[in-house]
Amino acid sequence: MTNPKVAFYTLGCKVNQNETEALGALFKEHTYDVVDFVDKADIYIINTCTVTHLGDRKSRQVIRRAINTNPDAIIVVTGCYAQTSPGEVQKIPGVDLIIGTSDRAKIVELIEEYKRGKEPVTYVNDILKVKDFEELPVDRLINRTRAYLKVQEGCEQFCTYCIIPYARGPSRSRSIESTLKEAGKLIAAGFKELILTGIHLGAYGKDLAENIDLAYLCKTLLEKTSIQRLRLSSIEPTEITDELIELMKGNPRFCRHLHIPLQNGNDEILKYMHRPYTTRDYRFIIEKVRKKIPDIGITSDIMVGFPGETQEHFSDSLDFVKEMEFSGLHVFKYSPRKGTPASKFSNQVSSPEKEKRSKAMLELGKQGFTNFAQRYLDKxxxxxxxxxxxxxxxxxxxxxxxxxxxxxxxxxxxxxxxxxxxxxxxxxxxxxxxxxxxxx
Ligand code: SF4
Incomplete structure (x- = not known):
């Protein structure tokens, strides 16, 4: 008898990609064979994204594609779009199981249960009430040299443009013991670099004991494991503590790289975005970090065309980004997301204008990389x-x-x-x- 075949499709961010890898590992443990999404499988798992309208649309297209590839297969829709819009997913004929952003550690059991009952089922909890970090056993493996290790889930910041707090729920942290165990497994499997990830990584530990925060987790990982490199995926400017800076400065195994989302370089827009800092605060933290760790690489995210962003605001943003000398920049064009406050703001910026601003910002990003990299030529x-x-x-x-x-x-x-x-x-x-x- 051949093993049942399962195929995956992932939309959206790195966290989703990590989770798909983890789900793949779960199925393999249960003697399923993982096949390509274009192949005929017995089960298709679509890990959806809802960060933009495009994410929603693409998620629906991929679900339909799976149904067409094998109309007899079990179609499982999970992830952020499934969590925020289960009603829309239910309307697609052929969908068998909808599992939001929790309960995924039980996915194999849920499918087995479905096979017995054959009735379409939706498992979508009220995510705003979920309190526990859901452990998925294996995290994403990149080329068997670097592995993502997810230690945090959810976000309570409610930036006005972002749907994530509604899709992922409040902040929850993986315990130190479980993180050490997972790190040990990855190191034993030969990984040289661990990248700590989360939806809002800097919130790590807020739901754990009082003395536990991200710096404590990093210190413990560096002390108790032999990992050669430890890296943070992203951290909010207000969450970079002195302990974290000192740890990075003093331990060569802690990578001198921080990805610190700025989002905008104008204080008025930052306020409308509900970002909890001003450009002055941001500058202060960057200067402090660079003073302690001169060779640090600092990369960032910038959003252009947020509602109400005038030409003047945008010029401020360009000037501030230039001043910050980022070594890399991810540029996003604002896109209204149903269910978020910013989608109802007046003065939406036109698409051609967003395009123009994005190009100008990307140019600055390239320049920042060149300036940073040039410092290392001949070294x-x-x-x-x-x-x-x-x-x-x-x-x-x-x-x-x-x-x-x-x-x-x-x-x-x-x-x-x-x-x-x-x-x-x-x-x-x-x-x-x-x-x-x-x-x-
Ligand atoms: S910090 Fe803001 S942008 Fe980041 S996930 Fe939370 S709400 Fe979204």
Whole structure:
């Protein structure tokens, strides 16, 4: 008898991708074979996204595609769109199970139960009342050198443009014990870098004992495991504590890289966005971090075209981003999300204007990368070898998050010294150095 086949499709963010990997591992444990989404499977799992209207539409398209590929298959819709709009998903004929953003550790059992009853079922809890961190056993594995380790779920910040607090519920944290256990497994499997992730990572520990926060978790991981690199995926400016900065400064295994979402460089817009800081606060924290850790790479997220953003506001944003000298920038065009306060704000910015602003911001992002990377030309840096480069050679990152491409004799998972030689648009070309007595 052959094993049942399951196929996955993931929409949206890295957290969703991590969760799909974890679900895949669960099915494998239960002797399912994981096949490609285009193949004929017995079960299709669509992990949906609702961060924009496009996310909703794409989620519906993918659900229909799965139903067409095998009308006899069990169709399971999970994730943020399933959580926020189960009614819309129920309307798609052929959907069998709807599981929101909780209860997913039980997904295999829920499917087995469905097979017995054959009645479409919706498992969508009132997410605003969910209190526990749901542990999924295996986190996302990137090229078997770097692994995402999810330690936090949910967000209570309610930025006015964001649907996530409604889809993911309040902040919940993975316990220190469970995180250490998972980290131990990943290290034993050969991973060299762990990337701590969460929906609102800086809120880690708020629901745990009083002395537990993100800095405490990082300190514990560095002390109690042999992980060679520990990285944070993203952290809000107001949540960068002195302890965290000191830890990063004092421990070479803690990557000198912070992704600190700014979203806008104008105080009025930040206020309308319900971001809990001003540009002055943001500048203060960046200066403090850079003073302590001069080689730190700081990347950020910027949103353009938020309702009411005038040309003047946007100029402020450009000036502030320039001043912050980010080494990388993710630029988002504001898109109204039904159910969020900002979708009802007047003065929505036109699409062509958003496009223009996005291009200008992206240019600044490129410039910021070039300025940062240039500081390292002719210097020797440590690179974690992550993948082979299609044109021959290797690709990896420095601890301060420069992407480096180089040639030479090495293998995946090694941390090797590379002399940086020249710049491309978003990476640096270097050469492998044999000796290991070098300085940054
Ligand atoms: S901090 Fe703001 S943008 Fe980030 S998930 Fe929470 S509400 Fe959304």
């Amino acid at each position: 020797i840096v440590d690179v974690l070898v992550e993948t082979s480069w299609p044109q021959g050679g290797w690709e990896g990152h420095t601890d301060n998050y420069l992407k480096v491409v180089f040639k030479g004799e090495t293998e995946k998972g090694e941390i090797v010294p590379v002399r940086l030689q020249s710049l491309e648009e978003n990476y640096v070309i270097g050469e492998l150095i044999k000796r290991r007595n070098y300085n940054y």
